Amino acid sequence: MPAQKGFTLIEMAVVLAIIGLILSSGLMMIGPVMEKNRITQTSQNMDQVESALQLFAIRNQRLPCPADGSLTAGNALYGVEQPSGGTATACTVAAANAVIPWVTLGLAENLSLDGWNRRFSYMAANSQTGGTAADSLVYTGCLYRNVSSGSRPTLCDPDGLTPSYPYGNYLKVENTAGTEITTANPGGTPTSSTVSTYGGRAAYVLISHGHNGYYGWQQNGVQIAAAGAVHTYELDNSAYTVANTFVQGPENDSNTANHFDDIVRWRTPAYLIQTCGSGACGNP
Numbered sequence: 001m002p003a004q005k006g007f008t009l010i011e012m013a014v015v016l017a018i019i020g021l022i023l024s025s026g027l028m029m030i031g032p033v034m035e036k037n038r039i040t041q042t043s044q045n046m047d048q049v050e051s052a053l054q055l056f057a058i059r060n061q062r063l064p065c066p067a068d069g070s071l072t073a074g075n076a077l078y079g080v081e082q083p084s085g086g087t088a089t090a091c092t093v094a095a096a097n098a099v100i101p102w103v104t105l106g107l108a109e110n111l112s113l114d115g116w117n118r119r120f121s122y123m124a125a126n127s128q129t130g131g132t133a134a135d136s137l138v139y140t141g142c143l144y145r146n147v148s149s150g151s152r153p154t155l156c157d158p159d160g161l162t163p164s165y166p167y168g169n170y171l172k173v174e175n176t177a178g179t180e181i182t183t184a185n186p187g188g189t190p191t192s193s194t195v196s197t198y199g200g201r202a203a204y205v206l207i208s209h210g211h212n213g214y215y216g217w218q219q220n221g222v223q224i225a226a227a228g229a230v231h232t233y234e235l236d237n238s239a240y241t242v243a244n245t246f247v248q249g250p251e252n253d254s255n256t257a258n259h260f261d262d263i264v265r266w267r268t269p270a271y272l273i274q275t276c277g278s279g280a281c282g283n284p
Contacts, residue, residue, distance in 0.1 A: 041114070042115040042116075046265055049111060054272065057143050063125070064101050065083045065138050067103070073219075079102045084128075089126060089127045089155070090136065096215075121205075121209065133155050135168035142156040143272060145273045147282055169201065172202070176249035176258070176260060182268070185198045186198065200270075203269045212226075212231075215235060231257060231260070232258065234260060247262070
C-alpha cells in the first residue's frame with residue numbers, strides 16, 4: 001500500500017495562523033460598521049422623539065416634563081411625565097433622573113432608547129431648573145405665538161410685554177470650551193424695543209450618552225457610572241453640575257476627564273413654534 005501523504009504539524013500551524021489573521025481582520029472591520037449603525041439608529045430615534053415633542057406642543061401649547069429613568073416596568077409612572085401639578089410650571093423628577101417620557105408622547109419604548117439601548121436624557125425649560133415661572137415651557141399656553149395682546153397666559157409674559165415668541169431665560173448649551181452656543185438674554189429687564197432679542201436659549205435638550213453610556217439610564221432603572229476619572233462634560237449632561245447648563249461638542253476619545261461622546265440636540269422656542277405650521281401653536 002502506498003504511503004499516504006498528510007499535513008505536517010508545521011503546515012497545520014501555518015494554516016491555522018492564516019485563518020486566525022483572516023478572522024481577526026474581519027472582526028476589526030465589523031466593529032466600526034456596528035458602531036456607525038448604532039450612531040445612525042440613535043439619530044433616527046432622536047428624529048422620532050423630536051417629531052413626538054413637536055406634536056405634543058401642537059396639542060398642548062407646552063412641552064412635557066421628564067419621566068424618571070430610575071423607575072422600572074410595572075411602576076405606574078414608568079415612562080410618564082411628572083409635573084408638580086395639573087398646570088404646573090415645574091417638574092418633580094430630579095435632573096439627574098430625567099429621561100424622555102415616551103408613554104406620555106405615545107412612543108414605543110424602543111424609541112426612548114439610543115443605538116446602545118440606553119434611555120435618552122431629556123430636560124425641558126421649567127422653573128425647577130433654576131429660573132422663575134416665566135422661564136417655564138411646561139406650563140400650558142407658554143409655548144405659543146402671540147398674534148394679539150394676551151394670546152399667552154400672563155404668567156408667560158410677566159413684564160407686561162407680548163412679543164411674538166416666548167422670551168424667558170431658558171436652557172443654556174455650551175461647547176466643550178465653555179462658550180455658549182445658545183443665545184443668552186441681554187442683561188436687565190426687557191423693554192418693548194429689546195424683547196425681541198430675548199428667548200434664544202433652548203426650550204429642551206435631548207441627549208444620548210454615546211458609546212460609553214456614562215451617566216445614562218438603562219432599561220432596568222440603573223444608571224451607568226463612569227469608570228475611572230469623572231468625565232466632566234458628560235457629567236454636566238446628567239447631574240447638571242452647572243445649573244441649567246448642558247454641553248454639546250465634537251467627540252473626544254481621550255482617556256481623560258475631557259472624554260466626550262454624547263450626542264446632543266436642542267431647539268429654541270421660536271423654532272418649535274415656527275415648525276408647528278400654519279394654524280398651530282398660535283401661527284396664523
